[in-house]
Amino acid sequence: MNVDNTCPQRGNRYKTKEESHTAFLNAKRTYANKKWICNTCGFKINRSNKTQHLRSKKHLENEKRREECLTCSSDSCSSESVSE
Numbered sequence: 001m002n003v004d005n006t007c008p009q010r011g012n013r014y015k016t017k018e019e020s021h022t023a024f025l026n027a028k029r030t031y032a033n034k035k036w037i038c039n040t041c042g043f044k045i046n047r048s049n050k051t052q053h054l055r056s057k058k059h060l061e062n063e064k065r066r067e068e069c070l071t072c073s074s075d076s077c078s079s080e081s082v083s084e
């Protein structure tokens, strides 16, 4: 049996390879251009950079800082009970 790549029953939406490739790129670009906001950093970044951002040092530092007690984030808290 001869399997044809351009089998009409599969419904080739695009006439040419280039056309389908362009459509693919457009869809990709549309997705990538959607903004994503990092709650930790308050950054608005491209969705395509999200994974990269989540692994970035800056984000990890912000995340760490966020976990610290907000009430005690002023230096007055840690200073007094240290000596003696």
Ligand SMILES: [Zn+2]
Pocket: 038, 039, 040, 041, 042, 043, 053, 054, 058, 059, 062
């Ligand atoms: Zn972040």
